[in-house]
Amino acid sequence: MTDTPEDLLRELRNHERFLLTSHANPDGDAIGSAVGLARILRGLGKGTVIWNRDATPRVYEALPGSARIHQGEEPPPGFPDGFDALITLECPTLERSGLEGQLDGKLPILNIDHHLGNEQYGKVNWVDTAAPSLGEMIHRLARALNVSLDAQTATSLYLTLVTDTGNFRFANATDRAFEAAAELVKDGAQPQEVARWLYESQPESAVRLLGEALQTLEVSAEGRVATLLLTKEMAERAGAKPGDSEGLIDVPRSIAGVRAVAVVREIGPGQCKVSMRSRGDLDIERIARAHGGGGHRNAAGFALDGECDAVRGEVARELEEALGSA
Numbered sequence: 001m002t003d004t005p006e007d008l009l010r011e012l013r014n015h016e017r018f019l020l021t022s023h024a025n026p027d028g029d030a031i032g033s034a035v036g037l038a039r040i041l042r043g044l045g046k047g048t049v050i051w052n053r054d055a056t057p058r059v060y061e062a063l064p065g066s067a068r069i070h071q072g073e074e075p076p077p078g079f080p081d082g083f084d085a086l087i088t089l090e091c092p093t094l095e096r097s098g099l100e101g102q103l104d105g106k107l108p109i110l111n112i113d114h115h116l117g118n119e120q121y122g123k124v125n126w127v128d129t130a131a132p133s134l135g136e137m138i139h140r141l142a143r144a145l146n147v148s149l150d151a152q153t154a155t156s157l158y159l160t161l162v163t164d165t166g167n168f169r170f171a172n173a174t175d176r177a178f179e180a181a182a183e184l185v186k187d188g189a190q191p192q193e194v195a196r197w198l199y200e201s202q203p204e205s206a207v208r209l210l211g212e213a214l215q216t217l218e219v220s221a222e223g224r225v226a227t228l229l230l231t232k233e234m235a236e237r238a239g240a241k242p243g244d245s246e247g248l249i250d251v252p253r254s255i256a257g258v259r260a261v262a263v264v265r266e267i268g269p270g271q272c273k274v275s276m277r278s279r280g281d282l283d284i285e286r287i288a289r290a291h292g293g294g295g296h297r298n299a300a301g302f303a304l305d306g307e308c309d310a311v312r313g314e315v316a317r318e319l320e321e322a323l324g325s326a
């Protein structure tokens with residue numbers, strides 16, 4: 001466990017107006033960490049604004065404080081002169097925040113992350129790759145700053161643990177994750193509330209869309225590759241809204257023996273978006289990169305022109321090949 005660096009604590013104490021931002025397509029860790037840290041800093045009498053380039057996914061809108069997040073292509077009002085420091089939350093590169101090229105060195109950057117390969121682009125860089133979630137680091141930061149957490153802040157940080165550990169199922173569900181969770185619950189975090197937002201708040205259209213998509217399930221390579229299609233027509237039949245396909249990819253992933261999955265989504269005439277997941281050391285980032293996309297070893301995606309069916313066939317073949325050479 002890396003200690004909260006003194007130079008970070010000093011920067012937080014010495015500045016008054018913080019802009020907080022996180023990465024493209026923010027997840028529960030990005031949202032919960034930002035909302036939690038903003039509340040902690042406000043508790044110290046600091047001014048904070050949270051801005052993300054991309055919108056908050058619907059499931060996290062229930063988190064108190066998430067409505068205060070500014071969102072849009074343009075940085076928030078007052079940028080950069082109205083701030084005296086920028087805090088980037090789990091952005092391995094500054095590009096992930098969308099603020100690259102707009103800073104001109106005007107704001108010192110405090111870079112807090114738990115990802116491998118962080119480029120240490122900040123004035124201060126606190127990167128702990130063993131942290132179960134960024135929110136767990138923010139929890140430690142609060143203690144180092146001697147700030148006691150109220151229930152809302154605790155719930156924000158608890159949310160980060162639940163989402164980043166897959167509800168305490170992944171390899172990062174370490175003793176540290178459970179210890180932090182226990183402390184946050186003591187501080188008033190509401191696990192039942194968080195579970196309701198994440199697992200019991202689906203719109204009917206999302207469940208109908210799942211039903212449509214499951215009709216297209218194909219399994220190949222002796223049960224090791226599973227793929228789904230999602231066409232515009234299916235989305236229309238389900239009455240689907242943006243975000244309804246969120247989490248869909250976890251359904252084929254739940255099949256016993258499956259090593260790699262893909263969801264091929266039609267985004268326009270003859271245009272598809274491919275999302276992939278894999279288990280263990282099966283590297284699918286390589287496949288995504290070859291098609292001009294990206295991601296991580298076990299979660300990657302790209303866009304490809306072609307009819308959905310043909311794209312699905314090609315993706316399935318590439319996943320089978322990757323399995324063969326893994």
Ligand SMILES: [Mn+2]
Binds near residue numbers: 029030090114134
């Ligand atoms: Mn994270």
